[in-house]
Amino acid sequence: MDNFLYSINATMPVFLVMILGWCLKKARFLTDEFVSIADKLVFRVALPVLVFLDIASADLSKDFEWRFVLFCFAGTCVFFGVIWLFAELFIRDKKMIGSFVQGSFRGSAAILGIAFAENIYGDVGLVPMMIVASIPLFNIFSVIVLMRSANAGETDRKALIKKTLKGIVTNPIIIGIFAGIPFALFNIEFPVMIDKALHSVGNLSTPLALIAIGAGFSTGKALEQWKPTLVAAVIKLIIIPGIFLPLAVWIGFRNEELVALLILTGAPTTVSSYIMAKNMGNDEVLASGIVVMTTLLSSITLTAIIFILKSCAYI
Secondary structure, three states, X not given: XXXXXXXXXXHHHHHHHHHHHHHHHXXXXXXXXXXXXXXXXHHHHHXXXXXXXXXXXXXXXHHOOHHHHHHHHHHHHHHHHHHHHHHHHHOOOHXXXXXXXXXXXXXXXXXXXXXXXXXXXXXXXXXXXXXXXXXXXXXXXXXXXXXXXXXXXXXXXXXXXXXXXXXXHOOHHHHHHHHHHHHHHOOOOOOHHHHHHHHHXXXXXXXXXXXXXXXXXXXXXXXXXXXXXXXXXXXXXXXHHHHHHHHHHHHOXXXXXXXXXXXXXXXXXXXXXXXXXXXXXOOHHHHXXXXXXXXXXXXXXXXXXXXXXXXXXXX
């Protein structure tokens, strides 16, 4: 019973805040404009500040683990390649492949990863290291697979690829992580007033992001293509973590490392995958459906996986 309560307490507060955002939107207390502005504020300001502070205060000689970073990097490459091969072999409608593959491997690692790590351990743990190893690959691989099945013209695709690659380099979260490295290396401390101000901004990121996600949640025509949507959701939430987490345990990862890897492999599909699929001329209905279904089902799968890990004394 204790392990079950631990699992519920680890996951449900995150989803309850998302539900609050959904309820406030339904009650017309929040608007679409609020959701749009909140998303930008979290992504461009609050979340980068939070990861910057975490990296800046870290002892990199102790906290930076090459083995963990390489595992995240290699794992991302492997499950992307396997899913793409699966899609090419079994999906008849080749226009669906881009949305299917991206939705099956690209999780909401940044926002939800930090939310879960904070809720369980009180800080972001090794999530920033996981982000450094995986988020750039998410973007690069998404461009490759979406380009393969895109309907857009060659000129449009080239322009979008250039824009996306530029977006990787200028990603605020990645900038926040790398900006914190010099402060960590040289043990630079902020004046008290600046430190408190930065923490106030950083602490804003998680609750605001979760409220915005809930407020922006909509089904619409999202579940029209339910069969490939369900298959993608099972791959994203069950098969990938079911393969890579036991491997991570066998290698020796525990506690914060396993929580970060759980988010990397088992987090619901990020909303940005729908935006990218739509703009690259792919199947936007399928992309939207995968986001909706993985978000709904992840409240069950993440709780179950955390329960198993806790029962086995791995976290």
